[in-house]
Amino acid sequence: MTAATTARAAVDSVFAVGTRRGELTFSPVDPDHDAPVVQGWLAHPASGAWHMTDLGVDDVRDYLGAVAADDAQDGWLVRLDDEPVAYVETYDPARVLLTAVHDAAPGDVGMHLLVAPAPADPAARRRGLTDAVMSAVVRFCLADAADGGRGGARVVVEPDVRNAPIAAKNAAAGFRVLGEVEVTDGGHTKTAALSVCTRADFAASPLGAGVDPAPHLRADLADHAHRHLAAKALAELTHERLFAPVADGTADGTSGAGGATRYRLDLDGVTYTFDARTFVLEHWVIDPASIVRTARGDREQGGTALPVDVLELVAELQPSLQIPDELLATYLEELSSTLAAAMAKRDRELSGRTPDAAGLVAGLTAPAPGGPGGADPDRDPADQDPADRAEDRRRTAETFQAVEAAMSEGHPGFVANNGRIGFSLPDYEAFAPERGGRLRLQWVAARREHTHLALADDQTESGLYDAELSGAERAAFADRLAARGLDPAGYLYLPLHPWQAEHRLPITFAADVARGDLVPLGPGADEYTPQQSIRTMFNRTRPERHYVKVALAIQNMGFLRGLSPAYMRATPAINDWVADLVDGDATLGSAGFGVLRELAAAGYTGDVYHRTPRPNAHRKMLAALWRESPLPRTAPGERLATMASLLHRDAGGRALVTELVRASGTDPADWVRAYLDAYLYPLVHCLRAHDLAFMPHGENLVLVLRDGVVRRAFMKDIGEEVAVLSDRALPEQVARIAAPVDDAEKALAIFTDVFDGVLRHLAGILAVDGVLGEDRFWALVGECLDRHEAEHPDLDSGVDLRAAGFAHSCLNRLQLRNTLQMVDLADQSSSLIYAGTLANPVGRR
Structure with a gap:
């Protein structure tokens, strides 16, 4: 190559890419200068597919000139170290060659490639050059125009189906064959394998850069997740008395950090040591970074250090845990899924895609728009400027969902709490609550004679659908049914989770579906965000509209997450009864306590699974319910958060509750007192005054905050988890919630679900963070109980919440016993497992 040629190539290059063979550059073809080179390649027998072997240099010059003059196609010369190695044509397939056989999409770039024939001398051949050229050409076609590329979204090729070598090369670059078409070019007709390659296709191909499908599954995140879950497993399973670590005064002669004690747990062939602080209710807080796992060796010399691995920990603990052998793998799979989710959650927060505790608190303490008066709790919302009120509601909804998606822990007691068995990685990315994504529900028309719709007293079928579906949606659904010759009046509309629909x-x-009892209608218009309970959806398009809870047939935390149409028939009636009781109680009203009613439930029962001799999980796969949103019941300046957020620590270890207390400017004792007044006091009153028990764990309560302080609370998940613990008379439709027990077991509704399930964790966080000592925390709990008793001396209740101790009900033991169904929902009381008694932290001294 002459010096002049080298200089021209450097000036004309529009795109360059490094390869294993060196840098490849792309320049517009120069017909006058480049025709001899291209003609020599075309004349070679290996280039027969171009049908130009008989063209002379002048013919090729004319051909290249015609390509250059056509605004729908371009010719490019590819050089390696300034030596020509390939000729490329790019074209618009909507205008050239494929107009009759390809439905071109915006961004399609057609491509033809001619690689210089290999030298006759094998020693002169450069191995891997064709792969390097092919990779560079596809990169060129897909690269943004600003970077010198062709800006394509897809590359389109149409090689002869008989050309096996190019078919293999196309496949290596990620091309997917759409089908065979007849293509005529220059008087030659061929049967072509019409193929396309997207950016994602190419990136994932052997010739592409490669794609890591799970970038969160990496060693640093795994180590943190293993340690976090191992610390939780050691703490919670010790709390449930499945084993007993011992204080280790001889392991290394030192005590733990931060006032903690060094503990030791000897298992078969392995020893764990760790730093822990212990609190009342046998609550353990273990420092994950302090955990050391060693193979058992000579005690003085020490054993061999082993990595901390929560899956191995469970396997090593199996003699103590006694998981049934046939279910051990299922539990390990749920734990592995929990581990993967923990890695993904941490990755998102470290990358800034999930806000940290300070960012969440900023949203929860933000004032109402409209000046100082906007946050006046006594101000009538009707007096607020409509624009300010709309903006206030928007902020409340956005903060509410930001908090919901930020949760990194899941259930505070269960170790394997993010099973989600059945989700693929794309499913996880699309539907996991912590991803904070949006989805559209899929709708199906269900033949009315096989479907039921149960409604609250103040609801009607037309009112429900008019509110939840726009006029355009209902018209479209009716048209789709009519187009199939079906009468829309004969069907009810049922929302499905996208995963369930697929x-x-x-x-x-x-x-x-085939017989028309179920008719898929497609997605609805509104976007929803999954909540922590995974199958409950919050409407993001119209946040004032209802939650939608749908069946989701994945295995998660000890249950297949379905919904029973039969069980839900009574759900609205139960919710009405509970809501009437709550609304009619002056004490609950003054505490601001309310319930979010499940006011409609629909389910399909026309399938064969409902005609089998025994009940089965398949009967719970096509059902949904609608629950009230808390948003319309907020006042200006009020913010919403799941109560689970009070137990949340961000990736930096900062607790949201600690940040809330500090941001509020309120004395920590006063802050806790306000929280107990909104949460504990109403639950105690419901139990002592009405024998009414809820399932008041973190995700079942929505807290209402103002200026960072809890003011009141809404209870949800009423239909499945409420119980009347006495023989009181109930309406027929409500009778199933009667579960009479003695006074000691009634008290467990507070002892187990509130003291042990929520408050012991909260007290530990506040104590570890130096916000409020545990003695003071539990003294405030006792004051709350005493105040309720003093204010209601006439209540005839045998429930003693100041008893010295209570039965120790164990949650993980339930899941370990049966990872597929922890309890019988129809008889939960008899399913419980106890491990002795716990000392009541507010028991009489």
Whole structure:
């Protein structure tokens, strides 16, 4: 190559890419200068597919000139170290060659490639050059125009189906064959394998840069997640008395950090040591970074250090845990899924995609718009400027959902709490609550004679659908039914989770769809965000509208997450009864306590699974309910948060509750007192005055905050988890919630679900963070109980919440006993497992 040629190539290059063979550059073809080179390649027998072997240099010059003059196509010369190695044509397939056989999409770039024939001398051949050129050409076609590329979204090729070598090369670059088409070019007709390659296709291909499908599964995140879950497993399973670590005064002669004690747990062949602080209710707070796992060796010399691995920990603990052998793998899979989710959650927060505790608190303490008066709690919302009120509601909804998606822990007691068995990685990315994504529910028309719709007293069928579906949606659904010759009046509309609609509706219920009992209608208009309970959706398009809870046939935390149509028939009636009781109680009213009613439930029962001799999980796959949103019941300046957030620590170890207390400017004791007044006091009153017990764990309570302080609370998940613990008379539709027990077991509704399930964790966080000592915390709990008793001397209740101790009900033991179904929902009391008694931290001294 002459010096002049080298200089021209450097000036004309528009794109360059490094390869294993060196840098490849792309320049517009120069017909006058480049025709001899290209003609020599075309004349070679290896280039027969171009049908130009008989063209002379002048013919090729004319051909290249015609390509250059056509604004729908371009010719490019590819050079390696300034030596020509390939000729490329790019074209618009909507205007050139494929107009009759390809439905071109915006961003399609057609491509033809001619690689210089290999030298006759094998020693002169450069191995891997064709792969390097192919990779560079696809990169060129897909690269942004600003970077010198062609800006394509897809590359389109149409090689002869008989050309096996190019078919293999295309496949290596990620091309997918759409089908065979007849293509005529220059008088030659061929059967072509019409193929396309997207950016994602190419990136994932052997010739692409490669794609890490799970970038969160990396060693640093795994080590943190293993240690976090190992610390939780050691703490919670010790709390449930499945084993007993011992204080280790001889392991290294030192005590733990931060006032902690060094503990030791000897297992078969392995020893764990760690720093822990212990609190009342046998609550353990273990420092994950302090955990050391060693193979058992000579005690003086020490054993071999082993990595901390929570899966191995469970396997090593199996003699103590006694998980049934046939279910051990299922539990380990749920734990592995929890581990993967922990890595993903931490990755998102460290990258800034999830706000930290300070960012969440900033939203929860933000004032109402409209000046100082905007946050006046006594101000009538009707007096607020409509624009300010709309903005206030928007802020409340956004903060509410930001908090919901930020939760990194899951259930505070269960170790394997993010099983989600059935989700693929794309499913996880699309539907996991911590991803904070949005989805559209899929709707199906269910034949009315096989479907029920249960409604609250103040609801009607038309009112429900008019509110939840726009006029355009209802018209479209009716048209789609009519187009199939079906009468829309003969159907009810049922929302489905997208996963359920894809994995269950067309397969598990194929026969029902085929006979028209179920008619898929497509997605609705509104976008929803999954909540921590995973199958409950919050409406992001219209946040004032209802939550939608749907069946989701994945295995998660000891249950297949379905919804029973039969069980839900009574749900609205139960919710009405509970809401009437709560609304009619002056004490609950003054505490601001309310329930979010489940006011409609629908379920399909026309499938064959409902006609089998025994109940089965398949009967719980096509059902939904609608629950009230708390947003319309907020006043200006009030913010919403799941109560689970009070137990949340961010990736930096900062607790949201600690940040809230500090941001509020309120004395910590006063802050806790306000929280107990909103949470504990109403629950105690419901139990002592009405024998009414809820399932008041963190995700079942929505807290209402103002200026960072809890003011009141809403209870949800009423239909499945409320119980009347006495023989009181109940309406027929409500009778199933009666579960009479003695006074000692009634008290467990507070002792187990509140003291042990929530408050011991909260007290530990506040104590470890130096916000409020545990003695003071539990003294405030005792004051709350005493105040309720003093204010209601006439209540005839045998429930003694100041008893010296109470039965120790163990949650993980339930899951370890049966990882597929922890309890019988129809008889939860008899399913419980106890491990002796716990000393009541507010028991009489």
